[in-house]
Amino acid sequence: MKKHLALTTAMAATLAGLSGCSSQNEWGDDVVVDRDTRVCVDQNGYRVEDNRCGQRSGMGGIGSSALLWYYVGRGNRVPYYGDRVNDPRLGFKGSYFPTKGAQYANAPAKSNLVRTTSVSRGGFGSTGRSFGGGRS
Numbered sequence: 456m457k458k459h460l461a462l463t464t465a466m467a468a469t470l471a472g473l474s475g476c477s478s479q480n481e482w483g484d485d486v487v488v489d490r491d492t493r494v495c496v497d498q499n500g501y502r503v504e505d506n507r508c509g510q511r512s513g514m515g516g517i518g519s520s521a522l523l524w525y526y527v528g529r530g531n532r533v534p535y536y537g538d539r540v541n542d543p544r545l546g547f548k549g550s551y552f553p554t555k556g557a558q559y560a561n562a563p564a565k566s567n568l569v570r571t572t573s574v575s576r577g578g579f580g581s582t583g584r585s586f587g588g589g590r591s
Contacts, residue, residue, distance in 0.1 A: 485532045486566040493559040533566040
């Protein structure tokens with residue numbers, strides 16, 4: 456008896472989607488800068504809105520208000536808001552100390568996003584019938 460496995464449209468779509476499962480990070484479309492760039496980070500190394508570093512006064516503040524510039528060299532990735540610059544899984548390359556004589560630009564607008572994980576909304580084996588609080 457000869458066995459034959461038919462490739463259905465659903466199986467083809469599933470197999471095509473598997474190629475994205477092995478990437479290094481979940482986004483793969485990180486922003487790489489073409490010039491020396493600076494971004495604002497909090498005392499724990501998380502990127503925050505860059506205009507918050509501009510509001511800093513005196514010696515940089517005390518406690519949770521301490522904000523720092525993090526300097527990224529051209530050709531490197533810029534962290535998104537909420538990314539931790541010293542997280543080894545994300546692999547950002549930069550420094551808390553500027554290079555002498557370098558001119559630093561603000562981060563490009565396309566990096567002013569929050570990195571989030573995808574949200575599953577149904578799929579194989581699940582239903583999307585629930586909506587609201589009542590039963591129909």
